[in-house]
Amino acid sequence: xxxxxxxxxxxxxxxxxxxxxxxxxxxxxxxxxxxxxxxxxxxxxxxxxxxxxxxxxxxxxxxxxxxxxxxxxxxxxxxxxxxxxxxxxxxxxxxxxxxxxxxxxxxxxxxxxxxxxxxxxxxxxxxxxxxxxxxxxxxxxxxxxxxxxxxxxxxxxxxxxxxxxxxxxxxxxxxxxxxxxxxxxxxxxxxxxxxxxxxxxxxxxxxxxxxxxxxxxxxxxxxxxxxxxxxxxxxxxxxxxxxxxxxxxxxxxxxxxxxxxxxxxxxxxxxxxxxxxxxxxxxxxxxxxxxxxxxxxxxxxxxxxxxxxxxxxxxxxxxxxxxxxxxxxxxxxxxxxxxxxxxxxxxxxxxxxxxxxxxxxxxxxxxxxxxxxxxxxxxxxxxxxxxxxxxxxxxxxxxxxxxx
Amino acid sequence: xxxxxxxxxxxxxxxxxxxxxxxxxxxxxxxxxxxxxxxxxxxxxxxxxxxxxxxxxxxxxxxxxxxxxxxxxxxxxxxxxxxxxxxxxxxxxxxxxxxxxxxxxxxxxxxxxxxxxxxxxxxxxxxxxxxxxxxxxxxxxxxxxxxxxxxxxxxxxxxxxxxxxxxxxxxxxxxxxxxxxxxxxxxxxxxxxxxxxxxxxxxxxxxxxxxxxxxxxxxxxxxxxxxxxxxxxxxxxxxxxxxxxxxxxxxxxxxxxxxxxxxxxxx
Numbered sequence: 001x002x003x004x005x006x007x008x009x010x011x012x013x014x015x016x017x018x019x020x021x022x023x024x025x026x027x028x029x030x031x032x033x034x035x036x037x038x039x040x041x042x043x044x045x046x047x048x049x050x051x052x053x054x055x056x057x058x059x060x061x062x063x064x065x066x067x068x069x070x071x072x073x074x075x076x077x078x079x080x081x082x083x084x085x086x087x088x089x090x091x092x093x094x095x096x097x098x099x100x101x102x103x104x105x106x107x108x109x110x111x112x113x114x115x116x117x118x119x120x121x122x123x124x125x126x127x128x129x130x131x132x133x134x135x136x137x138x139x140x141x142x143x144x145x146x147x148x149x150x151x152x153x154x155x156x157x158x159x160x161x162x163x164x165x166x167x168x169x170x171x172x173x174x175x176x177x178x179x180x181x182x183x184x185x186x187x188x189x190x191x192x193x194x195x196x197x198x199x200x201x202x203x204x205x206x207x208x209x210x211x212x213x214x215x216x217x218x219x220x221x222x223x224x225x226x227x228x229x230x231x232x233x234x235x236x237x238x239x240x241x242x243x244x245x246x247x248x249x250x251x252x253x254x255x256x257x258x259x260x261x262x263x264x265x266x267x268x269x270x271x272x273x274x275x276x277x278x279x280x281x282x283x284x285x286x287x288x289x290x291x292x293x294x295x296x297x298x299x300x301x302x303x304x305x306x307x308x309x310x311x312x313x314x315x316x317x318x319x320x321x322x323x324x325x326x327x328x329x330x331x332x333x334x335x336x337x338x339x340x341x342x343x344x345x346x347x348x349x350x351x352x353x354x355x356x357x358x359x360x361x362x363x364x365x366x367x368x369x370x371x372x373x374x375x376x377x378x379x380x381x382x383x384x385x386x387x388x389x390x391x392x393x394x395x396x397x398x399x400x401x402x403x404x
Numbered sequence: 405x406x407x408x409x410x411x412x413x414x415x416x417x418x419x420x421x422x423x424x425x426x427x428x429x430x431x432x433x434x435x436x437x438x439x440x441x442x443x444x445x446x447x448x449x450x451x452x453x454x455x456x457x458x459x460x461x462x463x464x465x466x467x468x469x470x471x472x473x474x475x476x477x478x479x480x481x482x483x484x485x486x487x488x489x490x491x492x493x494x495x496x497x498x499x500x501x502x503x504x505x506x507x508x509x510x511x512x513x514x515x516x517x518x519x520x521x522x523x524x525x526x527x528x529x530x531x532x533x534x535x536x537x538x539x540x541x542x543x544x545x546x547x548x549x550x551x552x553x554x555x556x557x558x559x560x561x562x563x564x565x566x567x568x569x570x571x572x573x574x575x576x577x578x579x580x581x582x583x584x585x586x587x588x589x590x591x592x593x594x595x596x597x598x599x600x601x602x603x604x605x606x607x608x609x610x611x612x613x614x615x616x617x618x619x620x621x622x623x624x625x626x627x628x629x630x631x632x633x634x635x636x637x638x639x640x641x642x643x644x645x646x647x648x649x650x651x652x653x654x655x656x657x658x659x660x661x662x663x664x665x666x667x668x669x670x671x
Contacts, residue, residue, distance in 0.1 A: 161650075165656060392657040
């Protein structure tokens, strides 16, 4: 018996920037992941010293839903950022997107929604990197197509509500060069071929573009990469909100930073957004029913949640009233965890649904309401994004009010 | 004159037929093909990723507004106009096999003969990439076969003045000359201070009124004011912040745009 289990256990979960899959098609084990990567768990307890409480005190407002509910659950050196901030030392935010498709779904928006909150709450500037070169290389897109996708994605990112007077968006094809490239070379000199193979799993068959890409994603962590923004502020710290599969890039960056005289960037990391079909399902661009897209109409959302969301409800009403719902696997509850702001209402729904008093249909109905409002608000903001606005966000220009 | 009449003057070889097309999202296309190439709009529509009936002939006004040419004179040369900068161009690869092709220069009573090198040079000089496509091909488009011409779909749509009825209010359209057919018109509406304030007041008063009911008056009495104030804050804060951010970003963009075109004082 034991041997059989051991054999099954051989197939580990895989989490890296290009592949995320759980063991045996089950759930991702986040505790194991934190252990393996060596990052820290965020303290969400009610203690006054917990990260959540500290953030609320420092920013003078309630913490974001994603922080309260453990969507962002891991970090590296977040304490240092908070300690410095307490002393009056600011920081800047760095996040990004690999523009591989035009269709963005809600899962893609999660890091941006959280980053916007961080920008507003801490009043700090933000740089957003669009890795069009990476997608050109990994997805074999043409240069023009990846640049086009980068601009299209920029519009959805802008629609998340970033403040143009504090935000710089750039695409690698446009911006790499100058001070940015100098830092890339400094980083590249500190990472051996063997090391990068060890971190990212490259093989002798992979082309040299892939092998030399990691520094591109590393150097936005250093303020000297943006002389038009941070000149004279070489000591400025950086906080990177991202999904935990990006950790390898920044492990490498943190290793190199002290060797070239820079602060290590801090990270705050999120778990993965579940597909409509459940934790073991995969969100895929070719299956429109695996996720809610930002272009979906109210009708689409209603249809997708009602017909395709995997629920933990029982097969019959009688059974449901008796046993209650399985909240562990219920997708509507998981989505509400992300998007229902009111803690009390969420608790109430979980309690009633788990006890079998509330039916799946009701939970879905509430979710549809919330998602529709979210998506409509996004579409409205998206409609007001012009080409000129994208140009302005992406222009290499000073941001004099970035800390106001 | 029509393609047939044109043939009387310049012979039958290398004549082009030019179609000016529009999709449902107000994006425009010029399809320029050899006269004998078979162009199927249904197939083209699918190859562009617009679904089966997504393409139709553009209305007459669009010819004048966007291409600045008279009826019957659609030509790739029209892309030199600023108003046509978001129009996508699809060129028949058959042109490459011809020694000379004939296009209208911007009116259809003359034709100009060019070979594809000349055409390419012209297009490159107005920063358009000349790409040739097999217009007669009919590849399968489906879940696993993405539309092969998707890259030709313009990223900007162009709403002509008279179709803007739902976008602008009476304030902006009265007394305006024809607004430029670009995305400037969107920004005018968003940064209109009157609209902005109206929308905020509209949302606030709707919420306020919905909260004042016989029941709520009975329940809260004199404290109803506090209750409503809290409710407004709770429900409207993120909505209004969203609106304000759109306003701010749009106003900044207008300023930035003006700054890039600013002419320093002459000394």
